[in-house]
Each structure stands twice: as C-alpha cells, then as structure tokens.
Amino acid sequence: xxxxxxxxxxxxxxxxxxxxxxxxxxxxxxxxxxxxxxxxxxxxxxxxxxxxxxxxxxxxxxxxxxxxxxxxxxxxxxxxxxxxxxxxxxxxxxxxxxxxxxxxxxxxxxxxx
Numbered sequence: 001x002x003x004x005x006x007x008x009x010x011x012x013x014x015x016x017x018x019x020x021x022x023x024x025x026x027x028x029x030x031x032x033x034x035x036x037x038x039x040x041x042x043x044x045x046x047x048x049x050x051x052x053x054x055x056x057x058x059x060x061x062x063x064x065x066x067x068x069x070x071x072x073x074x075x076x077x078x079x080x081x082x083x084x085x086x087x088x089x090x091x092x093x094x095x096x097x098x099x100x101x102x103x104x105x106x107x108x109x110x111x112x113x
Contacts, residue, residue, distance in 0.1 A: 003063045003066060003067055004067075006059055006060075006063045007060060007063050007064060007067065010056045010057075010059045010060035010063070011060060013052075013056040013060075014056050014057065014060055017049070017052070017053040017056060020049070021053065024040070038104070041101075041104035042104050042105050047101050047102060047104070050101045051097075051098050051101055051102075054093075054094060054097045054098065054101070055094060058090050058093055058094055058097075059090070062086045062089065062090050065086070066082060066083070066086055069082060
C-alpha cells in the first residue's frame with residue numbers, strides 16, 4: 001500500500017516539476033544564453049527545486065520498478081534483496097545528483113571578475 005501511495009504522490013510532484021522544468025528550461029521568455037543558465041543553476045532556490053525534482057524522479061522510478069517486479073511470482077522470494085538494492089541505488093543516485101547540483105556556482109567570467 002505504501003508503494004502505491006508513494007507512486008501517486010511522486011506522480012503529482014513530477015507533473016508540477018516537469019511543467020516548471022519545461023517552462024523555465026525549454027520555453028523561456030526572451031533569449032536564453034549560458035550566463036542566464038548558470039545564474040539559475042547557482043541560485044539556492046533552484047538548487048532546492050532541482051534536488052526535489054531528482055528525489056521525486058528516483059522515488060517514482062524505483063517504486064514503479066519494484067511494483068512491476070513484485071508481479072512476477074518467481075521474484076517474490078527475493079523481495080528483501082530488491083528493496084535493499086533499490087534503497088542502495090536510490091541513495092547513491094540521490095547523493096551523486098545532489099552533489100552535482102550543489103556544485104554549480106557562477107563562474108568569474110559570467111560575473112565579470
């Protein structure tokens with residue numbers, strides 16, 4: 001039941017994050033150049049948004065894969081192993097992605113220094 005609820009909550013979050021992502025990244029008003037992209041990526045608010053987006057994608061993908069695999073009867077005995085593997089994979093991907101997002105800063109060339 002928890003997997004079902006997590007799937008639905010992250011699905012709603014993904015609709016919101018994907019809409020925001022499409023509007024900001026793919027259809028921005030005016031000219032979008034590298035300096036504007038770097039300013040956005042260096043902004044702490046956008047870092048939080050990007051990390052939450054990453055979390056929603058990981059939770060949605062891993063719970064979806066788990067739900068599909070649980071439908072296969074031969075895999076059911078390995079349920080604990082699958083949960084552990086999904087947790088390790090999810091935590092590793094979240095840490096790696098978060099470090100990547102957090103390392104963005106405005107380069108001196110863009111700022112003018």
